[in-house]
Amino acid sequence: MPISVFLVEDNQTVRENLIxxxxxxGSASVMATAESEGEAIGWLAKHKGQWDLAVVDFFLKQGTGLGVVQWCNGREANQRVVVxxxxxxxATRIACKDAGADRLFDKSTELEGFFEYCLSRLRNP
Structure with a gap:
């Protein structure tokens, strides 16, 4: 079953590689992107329940990913949020967990773990 990904990332190069x-x-597709906290929250508010996985960067053009993660509290049980x-x-890991993130991955050292997590969501939604 395909999963719909919402990507919150302000770095164009990262977006162009991650998508x-x-x-x-396999069956993961990025349905929308946002570059700022406000843009992300606006999109999420209009698309409640329509995404499976939100992938959120911590630092954004405006605001932070932490605000996006906090806004996602109350999401449906099958929806996941990773930073x-x-x-x-x-400290970032603790703050993200306390804000409601399901997981946090380091872009420079944990990409393999991030993709494994995504694959596990494909297999077990």
Whole structure:
């Protein structure tokens, strides 16, 4: 069963690489992207229940991914939110978990784990 991904990432190069990489997993497709906290929350508010996985960067053009993660509290039970960041300190991990993120992955050292997580969502939605 395909999963619909909402990508919140302000770096164009990362977006351009991540979108096809997710598509290569099989049935994962990025249905929309956002570059700021406000843009992300606006999209999420209009598309409640229509996405399976939100992938959120911590630092954005405006605001932070933490605000996006917090806004997702109250999401449907099958929806997951992961933070994918270059700023994966212990404090960031704790803050994201406390905000409601399901997982946090470091872009520079944990991409393989991130893609494995995505694959597991494809197999077990």
């Amino acid at each position: 096809p990489a997710l598509a290569d997993l 994918l960041t270059n700023f994966a300190t212990e």
